[in-house]
Amino acid sequence: MREPIKMAIVGGRRGRAFKPALKLLSEKVQLVAVCDLLDEVLSLWRSEFPEVRLFKDYDTMLEKSDCDAVFIATPLFLHAEQAIKAMRMGKHVLSEVIACTTLEEGRRLIETVEDTGMTYMLAENYCYMRPNMMVLNMVEKGIFGEILYAEGGYIHDCRNLLFYQDGSLTWRGKMSHECIGCTYPTHSIGPIAQWLRINKEGGDRFLRLASFQSKSSSIPLYVRKKFGDGHPGVKPDFWLRGDSSISIIQTEKGALIVIRVDYHSPRPHNMSHYLLQGTGASYLSPRHGNEDPLIWIDGRSPGQSPGNASWEPLWKYMDEYEHPYWRELGGIAEGFGHGGGDFFVLKDFIDSILEKKVPSIDVYDAVTWSSMAPLSAESIAKGGIPLEMPYFLSGRKK
Secondary structure, three states: OOOOOOOEEEEEHHHHHHHHHHHHOOOOOEEEEEEEEOHHHHHHHHOOOOOEEEOHHHHHHHHHHHHHEEEOOOHHHHHHHHHHHHOOOOEEEEEEOOOOOOOOHHHHHHHHHHHOOOOEEOOOHHHHHHHHHHHHHHHHHOOOOOOOEEEEEEEOOHHHHHOOOOEEOOOOHHHHHHOOOOOOOOOHHHHHHOOOOOOOOOOOOOEEEEEEEEOOHHHHHHHHHHHHHOHHHHHHOOOOOOOOEEEEEEOOOOOOOEEEEEEEOOOOOEEEEEEEEOOEEEEEOOOOOOOEEEEEEEEOOOOOOOOOOOOOEHHHHHHHHHHHHHHHHHHHHOOOOOOOOHHHHHHHHHHHHHHHOOOOOOOHHHHHHOOOOHHHHHHHOOOOOOOEEEOOOOEEEE
């Protein structure tokens, strides 16, 4: 029997969501260390994993914890550098999103993976949600025909997460204060990129991107109500990021993708907004948690003449097109966070190490998807002009 992978977690607060998966996969992975700045977070880990070593310094953890792999669950500005440092020290890396915040970070991340041969995987849990994987299975079986258009949206009112109790800015608040553009793209673009087989053999690739953002109005109103007129955030120009940002991507094969990121507007959470249009079928994700995802298949769904087509629940085709992952493990995964994604990302990462295979979301996917953040900022700063998107596989080493 193979020895389990010894894992360390940096960023214990977000990492806590993976405790059930760590226990369930204990034959394959053993938690040996947790690193966080806060004593209360470390104490919570100690209560459930008494043998785990606790650290407040990342470098010390890498040096002394004897871990094989690191799960990076820190604020996103830290992901790339922490991943690079871990791999240079011979550790495999599972990184929360996004992978990098600049193109230079992305290139260095790729170089490090290629130079060290360590396993790197992006923990993009939205790719593993049940409807997204079922749509992927239908795409792979040709149900959608040629794909021409897709939409994705991360629309989540996070204004309460931008501030500490005293009104000072959290890392998310600093991001809204200092950054523009599509700063959190991978929940939206990840599943779409898999549907279009971006970067895969025989698939497509991103060609160019243009981005735009609205003005910032919702946060100043929130700040005035919560902290009063004396807070600098009541001034709209304090926030570089607008309420909504839109990015339009054209692919090499002529498909269009529209991505919306909005975590400032007051509204109910739309956790996973997707639309997929092909020559053979159309998909529409649910707007609310109690709704079904919808599908229309040419030749099979009701209303086959133009003008009288009718949507059907995606689950009507579950027996035929359920993704093998969910058919086999759905009973386990559905109890985990982010629609089962928190289970599948950890399982896939560990399996890719043990079986010495390329992870399902590798470093080229991670950097390509994450590059939307800096590119969208540049496009907006230049008046929304289209920018060529780098093809990170062009110099890939075997």
